Amino acid sequence: MSIEPFNRLVKLVARAFYDDFTTKGENQPKSGRSDNRGIVVVVLDALTRRQWVREEDLAKSLSLHSKQLRRTLRFLEEEKLVTRDHRRETAKGAKIYSAAVAATGDGSAKDGEEKIKLHTHSYCCLDYAQIHDVVRYRLHRLKKKLKDELENKNTVQEYICPNCSRRYTALDALRLVSMEDEYFHCESCNGELVAESDKLAAQEAGDGDDNARRRRREKLKDTLQKMEVQLKPLMDQLSRVKDLSTPEFGSLLAWEARAHAAGRGGSGDAGANDGSKSSQGYGGTPMPFLGDTKVEVSFAGLEGKEEDVKSEAATSTPLKVLPPWMIKQGMNLTKEQRGEVGEESKMEGTSTSSQLSDDKKSTVQSDDKKSIQDEYIKAYYAALLKKQQELEESAKKQEQLSDSNIANGHSDTSSSRQVGMKSKRDPEEDVWEEAQYAGNTSESYRVGDLNVQADESGEDDDDVDWEEG
Amino acid sequence: MFFHIVLERNMQLHPRFFGRNLRDNLVAKLMKDVEGTCSGRHGFVVAITGIENIGKGLIREGTGYVTFPVKYQCVVFRPFKGEILEAVVTMVNKMGFFAEAGPVQIFVSNHLIPDDMEFQSGDMPNYTTSDGSVKIQKDSEVRLKIIGTRVDATEIFCIGTIKDDFLGVINDPAAA
Numbered sequence: 126m127s128i129e130p131f132n133r134l135v136k137l138v139a140r141a142f143y144d145d146f147t148t149k150g151e152n153q154p155k156s157g158r159s160d161n162r163g164i165v166v167v168v169l170d171a172l173t174r175r176q177w178v179r180e181e182d183l184a185k186s187l188s189l190h191s192k193q194l195r196r197t198l199r200f201l202e203e204e205k206l207v208t209r210d211h212r213r214e215t216a217k218g219a220k221i222y223s224a225a226v227a228a229t230g231d232g233s234a235k236d237g238e239e240k241i242k243l244h245t246h247s248y249c250c251l252d253y254a255q256i257h258d259v260v261r262y263r264l265h266r267l268k269k270k271l272k273d274e275l276e277n278k279n280t281v282q283e284y285i286c287p288n289c290s291r292r293y294t295a296l297d298a299l300r301l302v303s304m305e306d307e308y309f310h311c312e313s314c315n316g317e318l319v320a321e322s323d324k325l326a327a328q329e330a331g332d333g334d335d336n337a338r339r340r341r342r343e344k345l346k347d348t349l350q351k352m353e354v355q356l357k358p359l360m361d362q363l364s365r366v367k368d369l370s371t372p373e374f375g376s377l378l379a380w381e382a383r384a385h386a387a388g389r390g391g392s393g394d395a396g397a398n399d400g401s402k403s404s405q406g407y408g409g410t411p412m413p414f415l416g417d418t419k420v421e422v423s424f425a426g427l428e429g430k431e432e433d434v435k436s437e438a439a440t441s442t443p444l445k446v447l448p449p450w451m452i453k454q455g456m457n458l459t460k461e462q463r464g465e466v467g468e469e470s471k472m473e474g475t476s477t478s479s480q481l482s483d484d485k486k487s488t489v490q491s492d493d494k495k496s497i498q499d500e501y502i503k504a505y506y507a508a509l510l511k512k513q514q515e516l517e518e519s520a521k522k523q524e525q526l527s528d529s530n531i532a533n534g535h536s537d538t539s540s541s542r543q544v545g546m547k548s549k550r551d552p553e554e555d556v557w558e559e560a561q562y563a564g565n566t567s568e569s570y571r572v573g574d575l576n577v578q579a580d581e582s583g584e585d586d587d588d589v590d591w592e593e594g
Numbered sequence: 595m596f597f598h599i600v601l602e603r604n605m606q607l608h609p610r611f612f613g614r615n616l617r618d619n620l621v622a623k624l625m626k627d628v629e630g631t632c633s634g635r636h637g638f639v640v641a642i643t644g645i646e647n648i649g650k651g652l653i654r655e656g657t658g659y660v661t662f663p664v665k666y667q668c669v670v671f672r673p674f675k676g677e678i679l680e681a682v683v684t685m686v687n688k689m690g691f692f693a694e695a696g697p698v699q700i701f702v703s704n705h706l707i708p709d710d711m712e713f714q715s716g717d718m719p720n721y722t723t724s725d726g727s728v729k730i731q732k733d734s735e736v737r738l739k740i741i742g743t744r745v746d747a748t749e750i751f752c753i754g755t756i757k758d759d760f761l762g763v764i765n766d767p768a769a770a
């Protein structure tokens with residue numbers, strides 16, 4: 126299934142029917158600058174390159190004023206070419222959408238500015254199935270109207286008396302029937318009435334009224350012919366598209382859910398961002414993730430590790446190995462999650478787990494000692510866990526001794542333990558961050574020190590001490 | 595199109611109907627007077643379905659007649675331009691044919707009959723296709739579309755067409 130023929134259809138329709146549309150009212154003067162004819166073509170073309178798109182983002186990327194765009198989109202919605210969706214949402218809601226966009230590989234919409242307040246955001250999307258129907262119906266009506274007029278369909282037949290030239294219409298028929306024969310008769314002179322069109326054919330050069338009528342007929346015929354010729358590409362495209370299955374994006378919510386699922390399914394390989402692949406993902410085969418997975422997916426690696434862990438444990442997907450720095454005391458984990466099953470399965474697990482662990486891994490790989498690393502890391506994490514416990518205890522102690530500690534702190538050397546205590550003093554840093562510092566220092570002193578220095582330098586006057594270590 | 599509406603009418607009743615059956619007499623007279631009539635505004639009154647309310651009677655000086663304002667519910671039939679109706683053909687001539695849909699008379703002129711149907715005169719004038727498969731004559735049932743109405747104060751007359759998709763003969767009693 127390809128979306129391309131449908132996009133071509135949309136483009137043809139835009140140029141055939143909407144190229145002279147302007148958002149300006151009739152009464153406003155049309156100066157050169159305010160003339161925005163062709164805006165529909167621009168907007169529709171832009172929409173063929175997108176799926177669901179936030180209208181602000183679309184306005185930005187088209188360099189249009191959002192009001193102008195909205196007016197155009199409202200018009201397109203009335204024309205049944207575009208579906209729109211409006212919702213009040215927080216920055217979080219916008220983020221869900223942005224994540225969906227990222228998953229479909231449409232880079233045009235960037236992660237919007239964080240807003241705490243609720244805002245009504247509008248989204249729009251082409252409705253291909255409806256466009257197909259609407260265009261076919263429009264063409265049908267066009268043709269029918271012209272043909273009906275040409276054949277005098279739906280026009281009230283007129284009759285004329287050849288003797289006294291009195292005119293009647295078909296609405297008088299009841300009064301005009303005679304019992305003697307099968308013709309209509311004039312009310313005043315009882316002459317046999319003649320249907321107007323017959324007279325037209327019989328009489329070659331009639332009066333001005335008849336001439337006007339004939340000219341009109343000619344014009345209609347001309348219009349009909351022109352229509353056939355000019356709309357031929359559109360009709361060809363319609364017949365080409367007729368038997369193809371229409372691309373469906375579904376409602377905004379469903380689309381987001383699917384986009385997430387698709388993005389997730391292909392995570393790790395760059396092909397997920399490829400247009401053909403993502404369109405294949407929308408081909409109607411339902412993905413295993415729909416609806417309820419949204420929470421899990423959108424927050425993964427972004428915030429709330431606790432939540433993440435819980436939702437991951439709750440889902441039916443195979444349990445993942447948690448990065449050891451996430452493991453804390455009191456957590457109820459399986460062996461697999463702790464990564465204690467075996468080297469191979471562990472490697473698999475980490476490769477599919479969230480971004481953060483990937484980052485971690487890549488820094489690790491940059492190290493020289495690749496061969497022994499796995500074992501090393503394992504041992505290291507075990508030690509780390511132990512250290513965390515120690516740290517917690519020492520933190521408790523430290524609270525009691527905090528005053529004296531600050532006084533002594535400057536003379537301390539850079540043991541990894543001190544690093545932990547330092548960061549512990551800052552209540553904003555949470556546990557895993559602290560663990561990272563500690564981890565780096567014990568892994569390779571040089572890297573670790575640089576890290577620490579960079580992080581701590583702006584914080585207080587301790588940096589001199591760190592350099593010494 | 596049919597509508598169920600409430601109408602009002604002032605009924606004059608002769609004093610001889612005053613008695614315990616006054617109300618029944620009043621309703622019977624209302625039905626006789628109103629059902630089957632046509633007003634340009636509401637269309638044909640098909641049937642009275644109920645009495646909403648009968649107001650206080652007013653005695654006419656000199657005659658003894660009493661006028662009652664009566665509000666009644668009724669079904670009316672009002673044809674509209676563009677409406678599709680099924681009708682029975684009543685008369686066929688060279689100019690076209692007449693048909694009735696209930697109380698409404700409709701004329702279909704010959705240029706609104708499909709071009710492949712030719713007029714055949716005789717005892718039973720009719721319009722027939724060249725292969726004889728479709729025939730419109732008296733008592734044929736046709737489906738037609740109203741393309742014009744003439745609404746007078748007490749009369750509605752329509753003209754129709756059978757020259758469109760899904761219009762034309764739907765049942766031919768002669769063939770059955």
Ligand SMILES: [Zn+2]
Nearest residue numbers: 286289311314
């Ligand atoms: Zn005359």
